[in-house]
Amino acid sequence: MKKFAGILMIILLVTSCDIQQKKEAKLPDVDVDIDTEAGQLPTFDVDWADVNVGTRTKMVKVPKVVVVMEEVEVEVPYVDVDMPNSGEKEELTLTVEAEVTGKEHSIDIKEIIASNDKLYVISSLKELDQDLGDKKLRVSDRVILNAPDLNVKHIIMGEKPDRVFNDQYKYIKDINAFKAGLKKPRVIFTK
DSSP states (O other), X not given: OHHHHHHHHHHHHHHTEEEEEOSOOBOOOBOTTOOXXXXXXXXXXXXXXXXXXXXXXXXXXXXXXXXXXXXOOOOOOEEEOOOTTOOOOEEEEEEEEEEEEEEEEEEEEEEEEEETTEEEEEEEEEEEEEEEEEXXXXXXXXXXXXXXXXXXXXXXXXXXXXXXXXXGSEEESOHHHHHHTSSSOEEEEEO
């Protein structure tokens, strides 16, 4: 296969240019007493194919995704947390999102667990029956939390969708194994 490619390359090179010899080759004159006279190699004038590179305007179909965000009034769970020696509290909206393709999905915050100085927001991502075709969709859920400033980690139970957006969360299959690794976990919210 490599020989064929090499031969094809030589044929393309030879057929895409015009070669005209300008001087004849001359071998050196050799004397018996080993005096030599300089020889001359042939020279060639090579005209390569003329290649122009540029751009053209052409109508093509490109995918376009439009995400429409609209405000609607919904009931959002509210959690007020008092921790000993924690100081001031602030109201945070904890939002979890997933970007999905293929089929519609639902995502729900199931519980929030406090462990040391971390809050673990445990959500569940489930695939539904409705086909999305070639569209992508973002699904989300939220909880309002009034608590001291803590380190929030999102854990999603379910199959991680193949979208870069989803890399910001940790996806797990076994919630019990995850909970077993927590030190003194305390469930502060459950749905």
